[in-house]
Every structure is written in C-alpha cells, then in structure tokens.
Amino acid sequence: xxxxxxxxxxxxxxxxxxxxxxxxxxxxxxxxxxxxxxxxxxxxxxxxxxxxxxxxxxxxxxxxxxxxxxxxxxxxxxxxxxxxxxxxxxxxxxxxxxxxxxxxxxxxxxxxxxxxxxxxxxxxxxxxxxxxxxxxx
Numbered sequence: 001x002x003x004x005x006x007x008x009x010x011x012x013x014x015x016x017x018x019x020x021x022x023x024x025x026x027x028x029x030x031x032x033x034x035x036x037x038x039x040x041x042x043x044x045x046x047x048x049x050x051x052x053x054x055x056x057x058x059x060x061x062x063x064x065x066x067x068x069x070x071x072x073x074x075x076x077x078x079x080x081x082x083x084x085x086x087x088x089x090x091x092x093x094x095x096x097x098x099x100x101x102x103x104x105x106x107x108x109x110x111x112x113x114x115x116x117x118x119x120x121x122x123x124x125x126x127x128x129x130x131x132x133x134x135x136x137x
Contacts, residue, residue: 085111
C-alpha cells in the first residue's frame with residue numbers, strides 16, 4: 001500500500017530530526033566524541049522503505065563536514081559515500097541499540113558502499129545513542 005503524502009512528510013521529518021539529535025548528542029558528548037564528529041567529512045543517503053523493502057518513501061541526505069557542521073535535507077545526493085535503506089522502524093531500532101551492528105549489516109539495513117568500511121563504522125557509531133552508563137562516566 002503506497003505511503004500517503006502526510007506519511008512521507010512525517011517520516012522525512014522524524015528521520016531529519018533523529019540524525020540532527022544524534023549528531024548533537026555526539027558533538028556535545030563525553031570523551032573523544034566531539035573530536036571524532038568534528039573530523040567527519042562524508043555524505044550519506046538514508047532511504048526510508050516500507051516494511052517489505054518494496055516501497056520507498058524517499059531519501060534524506062546528511063552531509064557531515066569538518067568542524068562538526070551537519071546539513072540534513074530531503075532528497076538523494078550523488079556525492080554520497082554510503083546509502084542506507086530500511087524501514088524507519090529499523091533505523092530507530094538500530095539507533096536505540098535494540099539492533100546489533102551485525103543484524104544491521106546482514107539484512108535489517110540494506111547498505112550500498114560497504115567497501116567504505118571506515119565511513120560505515122563512523123556512521124554506524126554516530127547513528128547510535130550513547131548508552132546511559134557511558135554518559136555518566
């Protein structure tokens with residue numbers, strides 16, 4: 001069943017906000033997080049899919065620039081190093097640490113650009129919330 005325009009708008013809004021919030025958490029986070037985030041220089045496409053991976057709700061692109069600058073916008077970028085494709089719920093399960101990186105890599109997230117392993121590892125760590133026990137210590 002096709003997504004309605006309102007559903008697409010809501011999905012895009014939630015995805016943009018999630019990326020921005022996770023980036024901000026890391027930029028203001030403990031330890032070496034701020035230094036790491038300030039070094040990121042990549043573009044990543046996030047495609048939101050239906051539960052069966054057959055229907056697309058479109059793309060949100062995140063551009064991470066040195067110094068910690070982030071630009072998140074609707075649409076697909078031709079400059080993307082990585083493209084992550086999944087139902088919105090899978091992105092949220094991954095970011096909330098309910099889904100392991102192994103599960104994400106082997107089917108829960110479809111990933112184009114796996115050859116860019118360092119970028120993939122950086123983005124995967126950025127897209128996960130910092131566990132509470134790491135925030136306190």
